[in-house]
Amino acid sequence: MHALRFYVTLYRTALKSVAEYRVDFAVGIVTAISMQLAALAFYWVIFARTPALGGWSPGQVLLLFGFTAMVLGLSEATLNGIWWLPYYILDGQLDRLLTFPVDSLAFVLLSRPELHSFGNFAAGALSVAVAWHLLSPPWYALLFLPLWIGAGAVIYTGVLVLVGALTFRIVGPWVTHLFTVHQLFNTSRYPISIYPRWLRVLVLYLLPFGAAIFVPADYLRGHGSLWQAVLVPPLAALAVAFAAKTAWDAALRGYQSTGS
Amino acid sequence: MTTLAAPTLRQVIGGFCVLAQKTAQTKLTYRLATLITLLASGFAYCVFLLVWNEVYRQNPHAGPLSREQMLGYLVIAFLVNALLILNVESRFLQRVRMGLVAVDLVRPLGFVFVQLAQATGDLLVNAIYAVPIYVVGLAFAGSALYPASWLAAVLGGVSVALAFLIGFGVSYLIVQASFVLQSGYGVLFARAALHQVFSGLSAPLVMFPAPLRRVAVWLPFRHEIETPVRLWLGQATLAEAPRLLLEQAAWGMGLVLTGELVFRAVMHRHQIQGG
Numbered sequence: 001m002h003a004l005r006f007y008v009t010l011y012r013t014a015l016k017s018v019a020e021y022r023v024d025f026a027v028g029i030v031t032a033i034s035m036q037l038a039a040l041a042f043y044w045v046i047f048a049r050t051p052a053l054g055g056w057s058p059g060q061v062l063l064l065f066g067f068t069a070m071v072l073g074l075s076e077a078t079l080n081g082i083w084w085l086p087y088y089i090l091d092g093q094l095d096r097l098l099t100f101p102v103d104s105l106a107f108v109l110l111s112r113p114e115l116h117s118f119g120n121f122a123a124g125a126l127s128v129a130v131a132w133h134l135l136s137p138p139w140y141a142l143l144f145l146p147l148w149i150g151a152g153a154v155i156y157t158g159v160l161v162l163v164g165a166l167t168f169r170i171v172g173p174w175v176t177h178l179f180t181v182h183q184l185f186n187t188s189r190y191p192i193s194i195y196p197r198w199l200r201v202l203v204l205y206l207l208p209f210g211a212a213i214f215v216p217a218d219y220l221r222g223h224g225s226l227w228q229a230v231l232v233p234p235l236a237a238l239a240v241a242f243a244a245k246t247a248w249d250a251a252l253r254g255y256q257s258t259g260s
Numbered sequence: 261m262t263t264l265a266a267p268t269l270r271q272v273i274g275g276f277c278v279l280a281q282k283t284a285q286t287k288l289t290y291r292l293a294t295l296i297t298l299l300a301s302g303f304a305y306c307v308f309l310l311v312w313n314e315v316y317r318q319n320p321h322a323g324p325l326s327r328e329q330m331l332g333y334l335v336i337a338f339l340v341n342a343l344l345i346l347n348v349e350s351r352f353l354q355r356v357r358m359g360l361v362a363v364d365l366v367r368p369l370g371f372v373f374v375q376l377a378q379a380t381g382d383l384l385v386n387a388i389y390a391v392p393i394y395v396v397g398l399a400f401a402g403s404a405l406y407p408a409s410w411l412a413a414v415l416g417g418v419s420v421a422l423a424f425l426i427g428f429g430v431s432y433l434i435v436q437a438s439f440v441l442q443s444g445y446g447v448l449f450a451r452a453a454l455h456q457v458f459s460g461l462s463a464p465l466v467m468f469p470a471p472l473r474r475v476a477v478w479l480p481f482r483h484e485i486e487t488p489v490r491l492w493l494g495q496a497t498l499a500e501a502p503r504l505l506l507e508q509a510a511w512g513m514g515l516v517l518t519g520e521l522v523f524r525a526v527m528h529r530h531q532i533q534g535g
Binding site: 024027034038042195 | 296301310457472
């Protein structure tokens with residue numbers, strides 16, 4: 001209970017700290033929305049040339065776009081700190097952080113919310129709303145939306161932590177390895193049926209972004225089962241969270257300070 | 261108090277070359293980071309290729325370009341993009357955060373030439389990585405990647421040089437935003453979004469719906485990727501070439517000059533943090 005209160009206070013303080021810069025906040029929101037619009041512009045180009053993509057209609061693909069943006073927005077708004085790990089290590093901030101009597105991974109993740117996340121989340125929610133209107137899935141499916149988006153955010157962050165743990169071994173001022181994860185995550189915007197087999201296996205089972213995006217979307221378009229849609233995302237999230245925590249702890253055991 | 265004499269042209273050129281060389285050496289030191297960046301952007305680009313592959317599988321006459329022409333276009337577009345990935349903004353943001361920007365502002369070469377020299381260093385290293393990308397592309401797309409003729413190759417080369425100037429001009433403008441914002445990453449990502457849509461990186465403008473194309477022709481981004489690729493592949497006629505190159509030159513010069521004007525205005529109110 002004490003730890004939980006600590007994390008809430010930490011997150012609230014971190015949020016206040018980044019919200020202090022109001023122009024940056026406004027620029028961040030505009031930026032995130034423009035990034036989503038850029039993705040939607042490509043969607044427009046594609047569907048100007050074809051009525052369906054890999055058996056998915058424009059409305060169904062829009063749902064994938066929306067889910068992906070909402071998952072990204074939620075992860076950036078809450079568990080974004082892993083992107084700052086290389087800089088924490090380089091300038092010695094991680095050493096200070098490790099002296100706190102709380103879990104270091106949670107501390108790092110909650111320490112740096114990103115304000116442009118609200119733009120990503122809002123643009124995603126709008127896409128999902130339009131797609132929902134076009135697809136008309138059963139009304140009770142709406143109750144599972146927080147579960148799917150929450151599980152998706154845990155999976156995305158978990159994979160970032162898995163790869164981010166490498167930062168302890170390859171110290172340097174870069175986040176390119178995390179950016180690779182981000183690019184892999186963007187495969188969720190398009191139907192899984194257009195990808196080669198190895199990529200399908202990768203994004204469904206090994207780095208299971210698809211478990212929280214394709215599986216629910218498949219159910220919402222009337223193909224998959226409700227049980228699958230309700231059970232697969234949280235189970236995949238639990239598995240990835242466990243793997244991420246294990247990798248983090250193992251990497252931390254070999255950590256050597258940079259002495260900054 | 262003694263005043264420093266303005267550097268001679270020879271000193272400026274010498275300083276420019278040394279700075280470009282040192283930037284290239286620094287970038288080569290971080291080979292792993294550069295390779296991972298290329299791998300990540302290559303992977304993202306494969307998604308575009310797979311999407312277009314599916315579009316042409318479903319509809320072989322999906323647009324004015326054939327499947328082979330589209331493949332050639334997309335691979336060369338990726339190559340040009342890889343060549344023009346400049347670290348101007350990220351390098352600058354790091355220096356602002358560490359308080360080192362003060363050193364850049366007093367260099368005798370001048371701020372704009374310091375940035376341009378470093379961007380040239382980026383270009384040199386990118387050119388090294390572009391060779392294996394082209395070879396891999398040839399294995400997949402074969403003759404679709406060849407220039408249409410010797411003249412097309414020369415025009416494509418000149419166009420890439422002008423595209424570099426445009427890319428630098430946009431980056432230089434973003435650097436000015438970094439002087440007044442706490443974090444310049446927002447503007448950086450906004451530029452990336454505009455570049456991704458309007459440069460022709462994901463599709464040539466001829467494939468765009470009309471309203472989107474109308475917006476794209478008024479922006480500089482298409483001259484960063486689409487113009488050099490079309491000239492190289494001969495998709496732009498020889499009669500079009502002079503106009504396209506002149507438009508590129510005008511955009512490049514205009515952006516750099518605008519950046520310089522903004523820089524002078526920004527310097528009136530700029531404060532250096534202690535580092």
